[in-house]
Amino acid sequence: MSQSLDDISRQLKARHRKSRRLHWMSMTALLLAGAFLLAFLADMIGKGYPAFVQAEIQAEIHYSEMAKDIPLAAVDEDMRELVSRGFLRLIPNEMEANPELLGTTRMRWVVADDQVDQYLKGHYHQLDDEQVAIVDRLVEEGRADLRFNTYFFTNGDSKLPEIAGIQAAVVGSILTLFVTLAFAFPVGVMTAIYLEEFAPDNKFTQAIEININNLAAVPSILFGLLGLAIFINFFGVPRSSALVGGLTLGLMTLPIIIISSRAALRSVPDSIRQAAFGVGATRWQVVRDHVLPLSLPGILTGSIIGLAQAMGETAPLIIIGMIAFIPDAPNSITQAATVMPAQIFTWAGMPERAYIERTAAGILVLLSVLITLNASAVYLRKKFERRW
Amino acid sequence: MKTIAKTSFAVAALVAGTIGTAEARDQLRIVGSSTVFPFASYVAEELGATTKWPTPVIESTGSGGGMKLFCAGNGLDTPDITNASRQMKVSEFERCQENGVTDITQAVIGYDGIAFAQSKDNDPINLTREQITLAVAKEVPQGGKLVPNPYKNWSEIDSSLPDREIIIYGPPTTSGTRDAFEELVMEAASEEIDGYGGEYTKIRQDGVYVPSGENDNLIVQKLEQNTDAFGIFGYSFLEENEDKLQGAKIDGVAPEADAISSGEYPVSRSLFFYIKNSHADDVPAMSDYVELFMSEKMIGEIGYLKGIGLIPLPKDVREDMRERVAEREQLELSDLK
Incomplete structure (x- = not known):
């Protein structure tokens, strides 16, 4: 088959077009894959980064005789719902291990309940107005804060989200x-x-x-x-x-x-x-x-x-x-x-x-x-x- | 190369060494229902944190899967306790008996409501079990015989209902929640509707009912996106998402803790666990775990489990149950319906 120069140059154009199309299509595929990956990562980072901080509040812990049996009694009444149960339930064990604590009262930074945590992070929470007012007051006094969440890296799983870790x-x-x-x-x-x-x-x-x-x-x-x-x-x-x-x-x-x-x-x-x-x-x-x-x-x-x-x-x-x-x-x-x-x-x-x-x-x-x-x-x- | 030979030898020795470790153990092993799982793991964590015992291992195998493992025998490699979102079946009881698991105690810990919920953007709705059944059934009676379900719109079922597409996200066939929904809604309603001729529990497969996997959070998300849709899931997920969702009233009763506890809300079921008493001596943590689980601070009116969605038993029933469990009352065939 013989081809004139004109035929060849016409074909050449078409062949170059095809080549450009392939180039373009494969680049779109890469961009699409990259976009999916980016969207996934952005979503994960956006959702995940709040977990690396955790609400803590400063509370008075009363190591009383009563707290030995009812750990809830170790904090003042208005704080009972705000302090994590994961901390409170360990008080009797702590007192048993350190008998000299009995009768003392200490100011301590303790991990807060997950509802307080969600409130401070601006998420949906189930605190009532009174509790919100207390938390707001604590924040003003500098007694409640979001701090780096060490629990996430030092604890195992828990049914209390605030102390659950990996x-x-x-x-x-x-x-x-x-x-x-x-x-x-x-x-x-x-x-x-x-x-x-x-x-x-x-x-x-x-x-x-x-x-x-x-x-x-x-x-x-x-x-x-x-x-x-x-x-x-x-x-x-x-x-x-x-x-x-x-x-x-x-x-x-x-x-x-x-x-x-x-x-x-x-x-x-x-x-x-x-x-x-x-x-x-x-x-x-x-x-x-x-x-x-x-x-x-x-x-x-x-x-x-x-x-x-x-x-x-x-x-x-x-x-x-x-x-x-x-x-x-x-x-x-x-x-x-x-x-x-x-x-x-x-x-x-x-x-x-x-x-x-x-x-x-x-x-x-x-x-x-x-x-x-x-x-x-x-x-x-x-x-x-x-x-x- | 020598080190490689040594490591493989060490692994082989380890495998061999673990054969026949059937002596007393400290760690309790629990299997069973995914509905009871959050409550049981809460108690387990409490036991691990506040006593000398290690935290029990709890596997979420589903009620049926749990019974199978539990009834496999009396050996210490079988689970000590199995959780269930329904009562033990007679066939499971017989299987237990055949394998020598004869001394079993049944404990009821409370109730769980099943919510039929929608997005908060909608007006509150009041449905009857009959209406729900007609919306999800595979066939409906028309002109004296069963025809494939033609309803695509709620207003076609009853003119008092809104003109809104029927779309329902619910649990798949493997789920205990689906079993309970079929039993409490469809079975109950189909007996009242002429034309079904008794119990009817077939769910339509034409895309109106969408099985949505075991993860109830997924259904919650779908309801947010599709405001026409309804979802079927456990009460605790409704409680946690009250900012986005509302439960439909069923037969005029809203899914609320009091109504579920009193039995007024029709779609509620009891939650159980079963204790293998033959392990009591070899697994000493068992009695502490059971005592903690049945205690007022866990399953009582102001107990911790109420905070995560368990509906407590009425006071007298609870006290009676606590006593029977403390005595390790043996389960008899006649106790199962």
């Missing part, structure tokens, strides 16, 4: 991820090494490979059922514990680690193996001294991404009992624990308004941890990556 969930998440890593990393890396370096290429290993790829795409709730059947019912691992959670999430992370480790091992050029074999190294020496160190950055990146995914997972944990009310931080991996996404889920379902900001603040904490994890994966890759 600490127990953070500890639970750390323990669970520790178990996940200790279980999935060695098993995953070893499996990848066997499949890449030792295994013959036959029907059997191909079947294994298909199954591993398949497992990576299985809905996570199925791993929860598996965890319940194997770890809890068969091995008798305690329900709700970080151990069973970590092992279950480990099963889920395993295929991701295997697949990324295999890719990392495969990217090590064969010339390196052949050179090592050439000077008489055994298979074990080749893997230990050459292939593994060279592929470690890739393996670590894959493992971190797998862990980040495990960290945000809730579905399998419902089945093994980790989505529960667990306000105490666990001391060991066999104690009942909850995790950060589970805590967010629980708060999102609570009727009290003050939990809305806590839910958003919990999401912000989780997001920042995930960003840290993913950024460290990128950093590791950039720092140790080698091109051949």
Whole structure:
């Protein structure tokens, strides 16, 4: 087919137009995705930042004989509804531990009830006019204030929103991820090494490979059922514990680690193996001294991404009992624990308004941890990556 | 590599070590209804904060899921207490008996009202259970037989009702609130309406009734956006959102604490928990927890749980119940209806 110069130049225009259109469309797609992300983040930050401050009021605490039995008696009558019950109910224990307090009166800054907190933040509240007047007076006298909310980071969950915090969930998440890593990393890396370096290429290993790829795409709730059947019912691992959670999430992370480790091992050029074999190294020496160190950055990146995914997972944990009310931080991996996404889920379902900001603040904490994890994966890759 | 081998060995040893940990334990394990969950966790937190016991672990599994775990056996790896937003079913009782869980005590802690609520922008409305049933039922009787529900507008059901599109956000089939709504509204009303021939609890699926997930906060948000809509959810969510929502009067009674407690408000149910008495010696925290839960400061007229939406039992019923629970009265088949 012969084409004149005119034909070609006409086509060229059309081709350039198409190219510009693609450029434009792909940029719109990016902008759209960015806009969604921004809207989500702005909403979360807007809703969540009030949770990082908390109303506190200065009150006279009377450590009287009566307060031992009725903690409410420890504060003046007009303050009883304004001071958090989470503080008041601990007074008898405090007096038991420090007998010298009996008969004294102290001015103390104490955490305020969530209604006071919501009022001071300008949200909907259920204080009556009289209480509003008292709070206004306290603010004028400098005896009520919004202060940095340390409770959010040092307390576990609570049914009193003003003292509910994320600490127990953070500890639970750390323990669970520790178990996940200790279980999935060695098993995953070893499996990848066997499949890449030792295994013959036959029907059997191909079947294994298909199954591993398949497992990576299985809905996570199925791993929860598996965890319940194997770890809890068969091995008798305690329900709700970080151990069973970590092992279950480990099963889920395993295929991701295997697949990324295999890719990392495969990217090590064969010339390196052949050179090592050439000077008489055994298979074990080749893997230990050459292939593994060279592929470690890739393996670590894959493992971190797998862990980040495990960290945000809730579905399998419902089945093994980790989505529960667990306000105490666990001391060991066999104690009942909850995790950060589970805590967010629980708060999102609570009727009290003050939990809305806590839910958003919990999401912000989780997001920042995930960003840290993913950024460290990128950093590791950039720092140790080698091109051949 | 040695360290990796060591870690995997350590994990294996840990797994092996935890097998057979069935001795006495300090921490109470509780499962069951998501409706009772906020009340039970309030008591649990109080127990953890003010006594030497660790805070009990409470899982929100739903009433049915809780019964299944509770009745699985007497071993210490089974829950000590299960919460329920309805009474134990006969089939569940029999399952318990088969598995050797025979010494059970039933405790009633109070009532929960189910609100039929709308946005505050609307005029207050008064509905009967019959009208609500005709709005949500899959089929309605017309000309002596059941036809697919044709109503799209409240005024089509009764000319006294406003000319307003019918749209109802409610709980999904897995929810205890839906069970209760079906029983207390639809079953009761369908017996009064000619043409249903007794109990009828099928809910329409043509988009007028929108199942909205277990999260009642979501329904509250939807009602704010769509002022035509009604929502079905627990009384505590109505109480917390009184600035945005109002409850419809049902059969002339508004959803308020007093009316729910006295039984005047027709859509209310009792809340329960069940105690596995065979664990009493091995889990010493149980008796303290039960005593605290039944105490006046929790479920009484001015108790803490009232503050988060529990409707207390009338005084005499409450005292009687407290006594029966303290004696650990054994649940019999004849106690269940």
